[in-house]
Amino acid sequence: MNPIDAVVNYFNPVAGARRVMARARTATVMNYDAASRGRRSYGWKSPGTAADAAAFGARARLRNLSRDMIRNRPYAMRGRDVVVANVVGEGIMPSIVAEEAAKAQIEEILRAHLLTPAMDALGEYDLLELQQIVMSAVFSDGEVLLRRRMRNTRFNAGLPLPYQVELIEVDLLDTNVQSWGQNLVEEGIEYGPTGAIEAYHILSEHPGAVRNRKAPTTTRVHWSDIIHVRRFDRPGQLRGVPWLAPVMMTLGELSDYQEGQILKQKMAALMAAVIEYPDGVQRPAQAGAGLEELAPGAMVELPEGAKAQFTNPPVVDGYDEFMRRGLQAVAVGLGVTYESLAGDLKNVNFSSGRMGRNEMDRLIRMWQRSMMIGQLGVGLERWFRDGLRLIGLGHLAFSLHWTPPRRILIDPTKEVPAMIEEIEAGLNSRQSTQRELGRDPDRIRAERAEDQEKDAAANLAPTLPKFPQGASGTKTEEKENAEDRP
Structure with a gap:
């Protein structure tokens, strides 16, 4: 109760009680459980340090x-x-x-x-x-x-x-x-x-x-x-x-677990024998000779009065599931798909593979834009322009564009028709689609013009585009185009 509450409570106890109850309800309702300092959040670190x-x-x-x-x-x-x-x-x-x-x-x-x-x-x-x-x-x-x-x-x-x-x-x-x-x-x-x-x-x-x-x-x-x-x-x-x-802690623990499982598997693949002698039996000088060469089908003669007891090797279980869950956490922390990190494509189909790639591709494009183009590319362009000025070519006007590497398609037979439909519907441009695939539109245009010139010089018939099934160009249109060819 603050001094104002004390004064209100002294002159009007009913109003003072209402103020105290309202303050208590506010303290109970307006809070975040994660910000509390209790048993569930014990050991959580929350330093208020700046970014660097x-x-x-x-x-x-x-x-x-x-x-x-x-x-x-x-x-x-x-x-x-x-x-x-x-x-x-x-x-x-x-x-x-x-x-x-x-x-x-x-x-x-x-x-x-x-x-x-x-x-x-x-x-x-x-x-x-x-x-x-x-x-x-x-x-x-x-x-x-x-x-x-x-x-x-x-x-x-x-x-x-x-x-x-x-x-x-x-x-x-x-x-x-x-x-x-x-x-x-x-x-x-x-x-x-x-x-x-x-x-x-x-x-x-x-x-x-x-x-x-x-x-x-x-x-x-x-x-x-x-x-x-x-x-x-x-x-x-x-x-x-x-x-x-x-993900350093997770990676280190996964690596230690993997090494332990490998050692455990080695132990499981071994067969050890322990020779027991009854009380009072005199042990020979070379007790158990030949057991070190124990192999499938081998016949080993034990000393008189000795009996071999074989050990029970440990069984390796739960390895795949544990490694999968751990590597999934590492992949999430790095921003890549589990399949690309682990090389495990066992449970992947086109839909799941495409969905995973879509999320990863967004991060890839963000990293390309912010670091490789926005920082490295812009810096190299600045130095390139300075170099041109130093050799007397600073008056040349130009802009520098950067084309990321081509994106590998999961299923071209499904993805290429979808790109063509986007272009023809006006949802995307041909140049933008070409750049998304990692190709330079200017270079493609120049090479296509060069192909047409060389084909014409060789008296070859022009090659008409073949539209994939599902795109706006249908088989009927392909047939009509074929009939119109010379």
Whole structure:
């Protein structure tokens, strides 16, 4: 009872009682059971940390645990491969949209620089391989850095553009730097007065290298020379965490259980014999000789007075169901289907497979848009435009489009007719459908025109489209088209 209630109760006990009862009912009704501190919620953690503070000081350990799991736990490695294969696949291809005169010139430079190892500081990766490594590092480490290295064309005459890209693990962030002027530096990243990233403090050598070539030094690199790729989950978040973090405990326990079951199966496959001697019987010098060579059909003679007792090996049961439930939890935590993670297609039909793929495809498209295109693609385009300006081609107007890899169809005989009907009904465009399948509309259009020219030059009859059963083009229309052919 607060002071106001006490005063009201003193002058009007009935009204005071009503106030106390109303307050009690409000406290009972207006609450969340999950927020209560009772037996059922005992041990639940609910820290109020900010987005980046939640993993502050723990990112290095999370990264090391994640990498070790990918090295030694088959399902962790499989989860990474599934995510990388679906997000990147054969590569997210760039395409130039511009006037014909400028388009040919820009495409030539783009292919010579981005689609060859010329773009890589080590001279090993082209754009498509770089995308795979970036997505793999984002999965295992939570984030990855790409650094622009400017080159002097007098010493690197073979480069189409005067810069290269260096892939950097976040281990190279110098965590010892705490400030730079008035700016705060946390775990090697410098933040300005508005909270935005202004620079990165990069070590010259990886702290985990086998041998350092020289004493490590730290370089302050402006944000414009860094592409920082990670997944955002909360407002204000600027750092990433390994994707295995929510399922590490489950993966570790599943792996321990699997190893225990394998050992149990080994024991079940063995047959051990224990030789018993009655009291008072003298044991021979080599008691039980020959039993170590016990095999199916073998005849082993026991010493006089000895009797063999065979052990009862343990029975392995419940393994499949337990592993299935555990891997389903891991798949949900990673955002992939159980079938793709476990390689188990035993209970899958077209409908269930399609429904599972639909949910996974939504996540894949979201990751492609937010990370591989929205962060990596936009950053590479910015550097590409800077490179064109440095060689005197900054006046060329163009836009850069990114086409994700083709989506593998579960049943083309059912899915392709549905796409055709969507296009003909005006629910989708042909270009959009082609991009959803991972194909470049401009390239398809150019190749079709080239095919028609070559067919005409060879005096070949034009090939008319055949509509699948169920699409708007029916067998009758196909027959009429065939009759009209020369």
